[in-house]
Amino acid sequence: MPSLPDAATPDVVALAERAAAAQGHDPHISDVALKPAFFDWLCRMGDNSLVLGHRISEWCGHGPVLEEDIALANTALDLIGHTQMWLGLAAEVEGAGRDADKLAFLRDAMKFRNLKLLELPNGDMAVTLMREFLFDAFHFELLTALTGSSSPRVAEIAAKALKEVSYHLERSSDLVVRLGDGTEESHARMQAALNKLWPYTGEMFTADAVDDAVAEAGIAPSLADLLPLWQRTVAEVLDEATLGQPEQRFDAQSGGKQGRHTEHLGYILAEMQFLQRAYPGASW
Amino acid sequence: MTAVLPSTEQVWDWLGEVPDPEIPVVSVTELGIVREVRWEGETLVVAVTPTYSGCPATSVIDLMIETQLREKGITDLRLERRLSPPWTTDWVTDAARDKLRAYGIAPPVDGTASDGLMAGRAARLSGRSNLVIACPRCGSSHTERVSQFGSTPCKASYRCRDCLEPFDYFKCH
Numbered sequence: 094m095p096s097l098p099d100a101a102t103p104d105v106v107a108l109a110e111r112a113a114a115a116q117g118h119d120p121h122i123s124d125v126a127l128k129p130a131f132f133d134w135l136c137r138m139g140d141n142s143l144v145l146g147h148r149i150s151e152w153c154g155h156g157p158v159l160e161e162d163i164a165l166a167n168t169a170l171d172l173i174g175h176t177q178m179w180l181g182l183a184a185e186v187e188g189a190g191r192d193a194d195k196l197a198f199l200r201d202a203m204k205f206r207n208l209k210l211l212e213l214p215n216g217d218m219a220v221t222l223m224r225e226f227l228f229d230a231f232h233f234e235l236l237t238a239l240t241g242s243s244s245p246r247v248a249e250i251a252a253k254a255l256k257e258v259s260y261h262l263e264r265s266s267d268l269v270v271r272l273g274d275g276t277e278e279s280h281a282r283m284q285a286a287l288n289k290l291w292p293y294t295g296e297m298f299t300a301d302a303v304d305d306a307v308a309e310a311g312i313a314p315s316l317a318d319l320l321p322l323w324q325r326t327v328a329e330v331l332d333e334a335t336l337g338q339p340e341q342r343f344d345a346q347s348g349g350k351q352g353r354h355t356e357h358l359g360y361i362l363a364e365m366q367f368l369q370r371a372y373p374g375a376s377w
Numbered sequence: 378m379t380a381v382l383p384s385t386e387q388v389w390d391w392l393g394e395v396p397d398p399e400i401p402v403v404s405v406t407e408l409g410i411v412r413e414v415r416w417e418g419e420t421l422v423v424a425v426t427p428t429y430s431g432c433p434a435t436s437v438i439d440l441m442i443e444t445q446l447r448e449k450g451i452t453d454l455r456l457e458r459r460l461s462p463p464w465t466t467d468w469v470t471d472a473a474r475d476k477l478r479a480y481g482i483a484p485p486v487d488g489t490a491s492d493g494l495m496a497g498r499a500a501r502l503s504g505r506s507n508l509v510i511a512c513p514r515c516g517s518s519h520t521e522r523v524s525q526f527g528s529t530p531c532k533a534s535y536r537c538r539d540c541l542e543p544f545d546y547f548k549c550h
Contacts, residue, residue: 160524160534167526174431178460249461251431256463256550257530264525 098143119246121312128305132187133206136196137303137350139179140207143197145228146172147361148215157218164264168225169258178250198369209349210293212358219272220280221291224290226265230326231297233262236367243311252267266330273334280335285330288339295344298323301351385414388421388446397498398437399529402480405438409468420423420451424457426464428550429530466550468533477547478513483535485549486510514535522546533549 121127150169156162180193191199210228215221236258239251270277300308300316307313331338348354368375392414393406405411405425413424423442427435446454466485467476474484486509511519516540524530524534525548532545 160526163528163534164524164526168529170431170530171429172431174427176431178430244460249463253427253460253463257429260525263541 110120121244121310122246122271124310127306127310128186130303131310132183132314133303134307135179135183135186136204137206139176139183139193139196140205141211141228141232142172142179143176144205144207144358144361145211145225146170146176147365148211149221149225151215152221161218165221166228168261168264171254171261173249175254175257178253182246182250197228202354202362203352205349205354205358205362206347206352207354207358208293208296209346209355210290210296210351212355212361213293214357216286216289217282219279219286220289222265222268222272223283223286225261226269226330227290227294227327228297229258229262229265230330231251231294231319231323232258234322234326235314238314238319242313247312266326269330269336270334273331273336283334284336287336288341291339291343292341292345295342296347296349299344299347303350382416382419382421383449383451385416387503388414388423388451391445391449392423394443395438395441398441400477400480400482402476403469403473405442406474407469407473410438410464411442413457417455420453420455421451422451422455422457424459426459428464432530434529464550465545469547480534481513481544483510483513483544483546485547510535512540512542513544514542515540 121131123130146169149165149172152162152165153169154162156165162173164175176197177193180196184193184196196269208228210224213220213224231303236251236255240248240255242248242251269283274280275283298316298320304316305314308315391405392411393404395405397403397405399407408428408510410426410428411423412426413422423446425439425442443454443456469485477484503523510520510522511518511538512520512535515537517537519538520535521538522533523536526532527534527545527548531547531550533548534543535546536543
């Protein structure tokens with residue numbers, strides 16, 4: 094049984110006190126020098142949730158069993174919920190009259206800041222679950238660190254999202270173990286999925302000027318600090334799942350965070366943004 | 378001229394009549410999602426927190442709260458979304474837990490989230506768990522989890538191994 098990280102319940106008293114002290118005021122929001130990096134970083138947070146949430150939602154109605162179908166739809170729903178909070182804050186920081194919906198539905202692919210890992214097609218259930226696990230293990234550590242952010246607004250979103258992401262990690266790690274240490278067929282598929290996705294995982298930990306700026310401001314942790322935590326969880330789960338960690342470089346693929354995407358993102362956006370592009374401002 | 382504003386206690390009572398759209402036997406106040414009612418001058422402010430971030434019922438709940446308060450004659454109203462501290466099932470009232478059970482949903486077992494989900498999972502799998510989810514139909518504790526996710530984000534799917542009834546567990550969060 095791998096000893097996965099514990100999801101400590103957020104200290105609700107401390108959170109409430111901080112929120113009350115801040116009274117909705119976040120010093121970083123009015124920091125003009127920080128604005129471009131803060132906005133970009135918030136788009137990364139929101140776009141990661143949006144693109145993965147959209148991918149997972151593609152399984153709705155197609156799951157191999159009813160329970161899996163429901164679990165995938167629930168996970169997608171959580172992620173879209175996180176997107177509304179992150180992109181909502183991004184729009185507020187930008188202060189240009191856009192809102193979360195405008196950011197989601199009216200930006201082109203080059204303006205999206207999600208990791209390449211998350212836009213890859215779902216493939217089979219092995220690729221879907223392995224991708225989710227590799228990201229969940231990172232997402233969990235990132236949100237845990239963000240609950241201590243110097244931005245009270247970021248900290249409260251992280252505390253909310255962390256409770257749900259704990260379920261995601263619990264479920265995806267459980268299934269990676271079950272399928273990796275399952276039948277010959279399921280093992281082979283899980284190993285193939287891991288080998289395929291591995292070169293995309295390094296992007297999660299490769300910091301650029303945006304990451305450095307928000308880390309410097311105390312808004313986000315240093316990505317390098319998260320790497321050993323992620324490696325520990327991944328190593329334990331893969332070991333339990335009898336899967337071999339690939340020996341190839343894990344950071345061969347990058348660029349998503351800077352807007353250089355694979356061809357797959359455009360197809361996601363074509364579907365996701367169709368309505369608002371064809372009927373601008375449509376609502377119901 | 379200024380009419381006499383209803384007391385916040387009165388407003389809480391009115392909100393106690395607003396049912397949760399997905400589990401209509403409990404009210405929004407019993408679920409613990411109404412966090413504050415206050416007057417700012419002549420504007421009534423109601424702070425509501427979401428259960429789960431992506432819960433599709435959130436906007437319906439806002440609409441139902443607004444409809445109820447307007448019917449009671451409140452014209453100047455503002456709904457606030459409050460994220461912090463995040464909602465927990467610890468805020469579900471005792472009365473609501475009984476209503477959930479009678480409705481066929483096993484109520485949350487307190488303390489099973491705050492001890493750490495991963496630790497709880499490890500304990501469950503190794504048979505060391507004292508987490509007992511009683512069947513809301515026959516009361517048997519001989520039950521098993523079918524899936525961690527159920528018909529709504531806040532529930533998990535369980536099955537009673539005695540009476541064979543499938544049921545929802547309002548999971549501790």
